[in-house]
Amino acid sequence: MEIIPSKKMSLYKPAIFSELKRFATKQQQENGMEIIDLSLGSPDMPPHEILREHLSKLSLLPSSYGYTLSASNQFKEAVARYYKRVNEVDLDPYTEVIQTIGSQEGLVHLPVAFCDPGDIVLTTNPSYVAYDAGIKLAGATSYYIPLDAQRGFVPNLNAIPEEIAKKAKLLIINMPGNPVPATPSLEYFSEVVNFAKKFNIIVLHDAAYSEFYFTGERPITFLAAPGAKEVGMEINSLSKSFSLAGTRVAYIVGNAEMIKVFAQLKSNLDFGIFDPIQSTAALALDHAEEITEDLRFTFSERHRVLTKGLVDLGWDVAPSTGGMFVWAKYPYEIDSVTFAYKAIEQVGVIMVPGTEFGTEGEGYVRLALVQPVELLEKALKKLRSISI
């Protein structure tokens, strides 16, 4: 039988993560090289014990295994309480909250609900890869706002040509971001609201790293900007903030009408998340302050060590006050994909080439803070001995 993928499949290339990993495993097997993996942003610490206990207890109940279809009221109310407590934002849990199967699922499906082929979606270069995946699924066209080091990597809305803004349907932004951990401000988000109103553009702010901040000051939520709920939504996840990546639970909050449209699409796509996971997520949100403090401290310490070490090596590190990554320009005249493979071959450190996130990532690599400080120090020692 001849298997012919759809034309659309030509838009989806294999992700580089598994290629890098395969190459590293080969080095390990052939040369006995120790590998330090700083590529995937998957939290290395386990979820808090109360969450693991709760999940296992509920998983034993025979009644836990039916379709849930959508979010439980318990989950939606916990999201609303969490936003009120930590962000001072009021949400109607029944109309302004929707659950997604990890934020990845929300990100790739949301453009389908709002964009037609030919519509423009504004996103950034570099940006998290799922945005493009969703835009392609909807048949829409990406317009990339370059992230400029001079502006602290904050997307410059004024640089978007008016004819592009007029055709745009959706704007996706992400702060603190992946791969670039820029810091959001109320002034900036207010500018985003005004821009969205002027051009009738739906805004989606990805706040996946909202609990990882290093300054004592929580990154502001998009919904705190006056008028934000009129123009958009925020997507947030329990994957990073609560080390629950494998349970696949996240949510979108904001404009009730937009959420209703997305709920209609989702009712055709999936049957909801395992009830014990929903309940564990609600418990996590209700105990966010206790649970996230240790994780925040750990990531903050790792960020400090890795940033200082790279700067000492002569790398140019993007300043950041939060997130889970270090975005750094290496001091060699070599493209980022070749550099990433050389780093594995010569010293066994896996980093993601900046161009994986867009052309503006050339000359950069992304390092995930997913190893303990001792291993980060070891990785820095190894990186010192790279010869290009």
Ligand SMILES: Cc1ncc(COP(=O)(O)O)c(C=O)c1O
């Ligand atoms: C910015 C950003 N958004 C969303 C996600 C997806 O996370 P999840 O689907 O686990 O919620 C990631 C994962 O790395 C991310 O970096």
